[in-house]
Amino acid sequence: MADNRLLDRVIHGLIYVGLCGCALFMRLLPLPPILPTMPAPELMLCLTLAWMLRRPDYLPAWLIALMFLLSDFFLYRPPGLNALIVTGVCTFVRSRNPAPRPMPFMIEIALITVLVLAVVTINWLAQAVLFIQHPSYWRTMAVVPMTVLAYPFVLALSHYVIGIRRLKPRYGRIRGLRA
Amino acid sequence: MAHQDADKVSDQFRLIRRVVLGLIMFALLLILLVWRIDSPRVERMRTELIDATLPKFEWAMVPVSSFMRMVGDFQSYRNIYEQNQQLRRELQQMKEWKEAAIQLEQKNARLLDLNNVRLDPKLTYVTGRVVADSGSPFRQSVLMNIGTRDGVRDGWAAIDGIGLVGRVSGVGAETSRVILLSDPASAVPVTIQPSGQKAMLIGDNSNFPLIDFIESSDDVRPGDRVITSGDGEVFPADLLIGQVAQGADRRLRVRLAADYERLEFLRVLRHRGQERIDENGGLVGWPDPEPPREMFGPFLPQPEAKADG
Numbered sequence: 373m374a375d376n377r378l379l380d381r382v383i384h385g386l387i388y389v390g391l392c393g394c395a396l397f398m399r400l401l402p403l404p405p406i407l408p409t410m411p412a413p414e415l416m417l418c419l420t421l422a423w424m425l426r427r428p429d430y431l432p433a434w435l436i437a438l439m440f441l442l443s444d445f446f447l448y449r450p451p452g453l454n455a456l457i458v459t460g461v462c463t464f465v466r467s468r469n470p471a472p473r474p475m476p477f478m479i480e481i482a483l484i485t486v487l488v489l490a491v492v493t494i495n496w497l498a499q500a501v502l503f504i505q506h507p508s509y510w511r512t513m514a515v516v517p518m519t520v521l522a523y524p525f526v527l528a529l530s531h532y533v534i535g536i537r538r539l540k541p542r543y544g545r546i547r548g549l550r551a
Numbered sequence: 552m553a554h555q556d557a558d559k560v561s562d563q564f565r566l567i568r569r570v571v572l573g574l575i576m577f578a579l580l581l582i583l584l585v586w587r588i589d590s591p592r593v594e595r596m597r598t599e600l601i602d603a604t605l606p607k608f609e610w611a612m613v614p615v616s617s618f619m620r621m622v623g624d625f626q627s628y629r630n631i632y633e634q635n636q637q638l639r640r641e642l643q644q645m646k647e648w649k650e651a652a653i654q655l656e657q658k659n660a661r662l663l664d665l666n667n668v669r670l671d672p673k674l675t676y677v678t679g680r681v682v683a684d685s686g687s688p689f690r691q692s693v694l695m696n697i698g699t700r701d702g703v704r705d706g707w708a709a710i711d712g713i714g715l716v717g718r719v720s721g722v723g724a725e726t727s728r729v730i731l732l733s734d735p736a737s738a739v740p741v742t743i744q745p746s747g748q749k750a751m752l753i754g755d756n757s758n759f760p761l762i763d764f765i766e767s768s769d770d771v772r773p774g775d776r777v778i779t780s781g782d783g784e785v786f787p788a789d790l791l792i793g794q795v796a797q798g799a800d801r802r803l804r805v806r807l808a809a810d811y812e813r814l815e816f817l818r819v820l821r822h823r824g825q826e827r828i829d830e831n832g833g834l835v836g837w838p839d840p841e842p843p844r845e846m847f848g849p850f851l852p853q854p855e856a857k858a859d860g
Contacts, residue, residue, distance in 0.1 A: 400683040401612055403619050433572045445597050452582035502587055
C-alpha cells in the first residue's frame with residue numbers, strides 16, 4: 373500500500389466507485405435473468421458490506437450515500453430511501469465494529485444475511501408507511517437469498533483481486549480505525 | 552501525553568463526523584420526502600439524469616447485449632443450420648398469411664367503401680431501440696434511445712411490430728421510458744373480439760396480464776383476440792394485444808402477441824388524440840346555451856330572479 377494514507381483512501385474510493393458503476397451497469401443491461409422469477413442480487417450492497425467488515429475506513433458515509441442515491445435514480449426506485457437505509461446500516465456496522473477482527477466465514481455469512489434482511493425489510497416497511505406502490509413481502513424477500521449467494525463471489529473479488537483485507541492489530545495500543 | 556492529545560483530536564473528529572453523517576441522512580430524507588410530495592419535479596430530474604448519462608454508455612451496453620442475445624440464440628437452436636431451416640419455414644408461413652391479409656384488406660376496403668366510412672389515417676411511428684431495462688422483475692419498464700429530440704411524447708403507445716408492448720412514460724431529450732403491460736401500474740382499456748366486450752387489461756408482474764371488469768365472462772373464451780378499444784383516449788384503437796388464455800388460477804389472462812423476451816426495436820405510435828365533440832349539432836335538441844322556446848306554456852320563474860327578490 374502507498375505510504376500516504378490519503379492517497380491510499382482516494383485510490384480505494386475510486387475503485388469502489390468504479391465497481392459500483394459496473395454493478396449498476398450490469399443491472400441495467402437488458403439481459404435474461406440468471407434464475408427465472410428471482411430478482412437480481414444486490415451486488416452494490418454485497419460490495420459495500422464486504423468492505424465495511426474489513427476496511428471501513430475506505431468507505432466514508434458520504435460516498436456510500438452518494439453511490440446508493442445514484443443507484444436509486446437509475447433503477448427507478450424511490451430516490452433516497454435505499455440510500456438512507458444502507459447508510460444507516462453501514463454506520464451501525466461501523467460503530468459496532470471499528471477495528472474488524474477475523475470472523476469465521478459462516479458467522480460472517482450469518483451476519484450478512486441478517487443485515488441484508490434488515491435492509492430489505494426496512495425498505496418494505498418504509499414503502500408501506502409512505503404508501504408507495506410495492507410488491508408483496510415475500511416477493512421482495514426473494515432478493516435476500518440471491519444476494520447472500522452472490523456475497524462469496526463479491527468477497528473473493530475484493531479479497532484476491534483488490535486486496536481488501538483486515539488490518540493486523542498494531543503493536544501497542546489498539547486504536548479504532550479512523551473511518 | 553501525546554496519546555491524550557491525539558484522543559482529544561480524534562474526539563473532535565468524531566463529533567464532526569457525527570454531525571456530517573446527520574446532515575447526509577437528513578439530506579437523503581429530504582430528497583425522499585420531496586419525491587413523495589412533489590413527484591413530477593423529482594421524476595423530471597431523474598429523467599434528465601438518465602438522459603445525460605445513459606446515451607454515453609450505449610457504446611458499452613449494445614455490444615454486450617448483442618453478444619448475450621447471440622449466445623442465447625445459439626444455445627436455443629443447437630445449430631445455425633437448423634435455425635436457418637426454421638426461418639425458411641416461418642417465412643413460407645408468413646408469405647401465406649401475407650397473401651390472406653392482402654385479400655382481406657382489399658375486401659375490407661371494398662365493404663367500407665360501400666358504407667362511405669372514413670378510416671383512421673394510418674398511424675405514423677418512430678422506431679427506437681431498447682437500450683436498458685429498469686433491472687427489476689417487479690418494475691416492468693424499458694428504456695429506449697429516442698426522446699423529445701425524435702419527437703416522442705409522453706403517453707404514446709409502443710408496439711414491437713406485432714403487438715402492443717406498453718406506454719411511454721417519462722421522456723428526456725435522447726431517452727425515454729416505456730412501461731410494459733405487465734407492470735402493475737399499467738391499465739389499458741381493451742375490446743375482446745369477436746364478442747366485442749369491453750374490459751381492462753391490468754398488469755400484475757407476470758408475463759400474462761389480467762383481464763378485469765368484464766361484463767359477462769361466459770362470452771369470452773380462450774383464444775379470442777384482444778385489441779385496444781381506444782376508450783378514454785389512452786391508446787389508439789384496434790392495436791393487437793394478444794389472445795385470451797385461462798391462467799392457472801382460473802382467471803382470464805392475455806397471452807401477449809409481443810415477445811417480451813426479445814424486445815429489441817420498438818415502434819412508438821404518434822397519436823394525436825381523438826376528436827372531441829363538445830356541442831350538439833343544432834338539429835336535434837336545442838343549441839347551447841339558449842333556453843328552450845316556449846312550446847308548452849310559460850316557464851317557472853328562474854331561481855336567480857327569486858334570489859334578487
